[in-house]
Amino acid sequence: MRGTQLPEGTNGGYVVVxxxxxRLVAAQRSAAWGEVARRLAHEIKNPLTPIQLSAERMQLKLASxxxxxxxxxxxxxxxxxINQVQAMKRMVNEFSAYxxxxxxxxxQLDLNALISELLGLYESSQNRINIELDAVLPAVWGDASQLRQIIHNLLRNAQDAQEGVEAAQIGVTTRVVEGMAELLVTDCGPGFPPEIMARAFEPYVTSKAGGTGLGLxxxxxxxxxxQGHIRIKNRQPxxxxxxxxxxxxxxxxxxPITTTMTETTNES
Incomplete structure (x- = not known):
């Protein structure tokens, strides 16, 4: 907020803007976390391979x-x-990815086609997957590789949230809302804990045991x-x-019509 007093010649008063x-604060926070992740990945990764090789060498030389x-x-x-080193390597890879x-x-991408492609990976899942894809969903503007990462991440999170839940179900829906393509992923798990809701998109915030909190x-x-939007909420009950x-x-x-007319005008 910024304010200033107007000159007396304009009848006085104040202007507050x-x-x-x-979005600016979110971008600054994201950049800061990215730098933290980069440094952590660099500092942790270097000693991991020597640790694993040393353990394997001890096993080979001393076992007999x-x-x-x-x-x-x-x-x-x-x-x-070796197992713990492998776990730390996976964590480092997630740091690097972020x-x-x-x-x-x-x-231009067919969002429904991307979803159908990835759902094939979950055919053996114990969760029942209810699919409702808008048959006339327009193409979206996106990066296929990164959108696959999003869909896979959300499906895996929904699956993990329902471990031990009877009649576990995942809902996948697409539709057009307010001039944008919307993807909804739902589950029947316990939902987001209250202390997680406000910070769910911050790195290293997670309710999973052993999770890095980098997924969301x-x-x-x-x-x-x-240039999209993401929202989370708990369902009832x-x-x-x-x-x-x-x-x-x-x-x-x-x-293309507008572009062509502009070019023609310029040539004239």
Missing amino acids: FDDVT KLSAGDAEMLDRSTQMI ARMPAPELG AIVKKIVDEH TGAEVSIRLPLAERLTPN
Whole structure:
């Protein structure tokens, strides 16, 4: 908010200007988290390979020289080291993905086709998947690779949220809302905890045991770069809903007729 007093010659008074800086603050926060993720990935990744190689070398050199009991303890210990290193490598890869996400290569895409393609990966899922795709959904303006990442992330989150839930179901819906294509993914899990709701899109905020909290942060970053919107809410009596809206290609693609007329006018 900024304000100033008007000159007396204009009958006085004050002018106050309010600026909505929500997107600016979100962009600054995202950039800051990206730098943190980049540094963490760099600092953590370097020692991981030597740690794993050292554990494997100890196992190879010492196993045959120890008694059965000691060899078994060595095997358990080295395997534990290797497993934990692999887990940290996966975490580092997620850090890198968040910090080094390339700019989207935008073009006209069939969102329904992308969804159908990825749903094939969940054919063996124990969750029942209810699909309602708008048969006349217009093309969206997006990056196919990054939108696949979004869809896969949301489906995996919905699946993870329903571990141990009887009659687990995932809903996938597309439709046109307010001139944008909307993707809705719902589940029947416990929903978002109250303490997570306000910070769900911040990196490293998660309710999953062992989770990095980067999933929704990456989704939010991709959606923002596509000039879209994302919203989460809890359903009643139980479950969660994630809504993503993306611009339609027809609203962002230049009109070829207008372009041609402009060029003709310039040549004249």
